[in-house]
Amino acid sequence: MKELIIATKNPGKMKDFKGLFEPLGIRVSSLLDFPELVEDIEETGSTFEENAAIKAEAICEKFNLPVISDDSGIEIDALNGAPGVYSARYAGEEKDDLANLQKVLNELSDVPKEQRSGRFVCVLAIAQPDEKIILKRGECEGMIGFEAIGEYGFGYDPIFYPAGSSRTMAELTPEEKNNISHRRKALDKIEKWVKEL
Ligand SMILES: O=c1nc[nH]c2c1ncn2[C@H]1C[C@H](O)[C@@H](COP(=O)(O)OP(=O)(O)OP(=O)(O)O)O1
Numbered sequence: 001m002k003e004l005i006i007a008t009k010n011p012g013k014m015k016d017f018k019g020l021f022e023p024l025g026i027r028v029s030s031l032l033d034f035p036e037l038v039e040d041i042e043e044t045g046s047t048f049e050e051n052a053a054i055k056a057e058a059i060c061e062k063f064n065l066p067v068i069s070d071d072s073g074i075e076i077d078a079l080n081g082a083p084g085v086y087s088a089r090y091a092g093e094e095k096d097d098l099a100n101l102q103k104v105l106n107e108l109s110d111v112p113k114e115q116r117s118g119r120f121v122c123v124l125a126i127a128q129p130d131e132k133i134i135l136k137r138g139e140c141e142g143m144i145g146f147e148a149i150g151e152y153g154f155g156y157d158p159i160f161y162p163a164g165s166s167r168t169m170a171e172l173t174p175e176e177k178n179n180i181s182h183r184r185k186a187l188d189k190i191e192k193w194v195k196e197l
Pocket residue numbers: 007008009010013043070071072073074087088089095100120153154155156157169181183
C-alpha cells in the first residue's frame with residue numbers, strides 16, 4: 001500500500017485524513033508517529049498558504065520525501081475574519097480546543113443569529129524534493145452556534161453549523177464530515193497529484 005507523510009501534529013486532523021485517504025488506498029502517517037524527530041515548526045506566515053508551505057517544506061527537507069501539510073482554521077465574519085490563521089492559538093499558546101471555542105462564543109455573545117456567518121478554511125500543500133510546491137484551498141461555509149454541541153471531530157467543530165445543516169460539525173459522523181468539509185474540498189483539488197506521488 002502507498003504511504004504518505006502528513007506534516008501535522010494534530011490528532012484530530014489525522015483522524016480526518018485517515019478517513020479521507022483510505023478510499024484512495026493510501027496509508028498516512030504523521031509527525032505524531034515520530035515525535036522525537038521533529039521539533040515544533042514555527043508558523044510565521046500571515047496566510048494559510050504561507051503556513052502550509054512552511055510546514056510542508058520543512059518536513060520535506062528533513063526526510064527528503066514527498067510531504068503533505070494542512071494549515072487550517074475558522075474565519076468569522078462578525079470578527080473581521082478572526083481567528084483565521086491564529087485559530088490554533090486563539091486563547092493561548094497551549095492550543096486548547098475548548099478554550100478557543102469558548103473565547104469565540106464569548107466574543108459573539110451579543111451577535112444575533114443572522115450575523116454569525118463564517119467558514120472553515122483548509123489549505124493543503126504538497127512539497128516534493130526538487131519540485132515546485134503545490135497549494136490548494138478548500139472552504140466550508142456555515143454559521144457559528146451559541147453553545148458547544150456534539151462529540152465527534154475536534155477544534156471548533158462543536159460550534160459550527162455547516163450551511164444547510166441543523167447539526168453541528170461535531171454531531172455529524174466522521175463520514176458525513178468528510179463528505180462536506182473544507183479538508184475534503186482541498187483534497188479533491190490535489191487528488192491528481194496525490195495519485196502520482
Ligand atoms: O476540521 C476542523 N474542525 C474543527 N476545527 C478545525 C478544523 N480544521 C482546523 N480547525 C482548527 C483547529 C485548530 O485550532 C486550527 C488549525 O491550526 P493549524 O495550525 O492548521 O493546526 P495545528 O497547529 O493544530 O496542527 P499542525 O500545524 O501541526 O498541523 O483550526
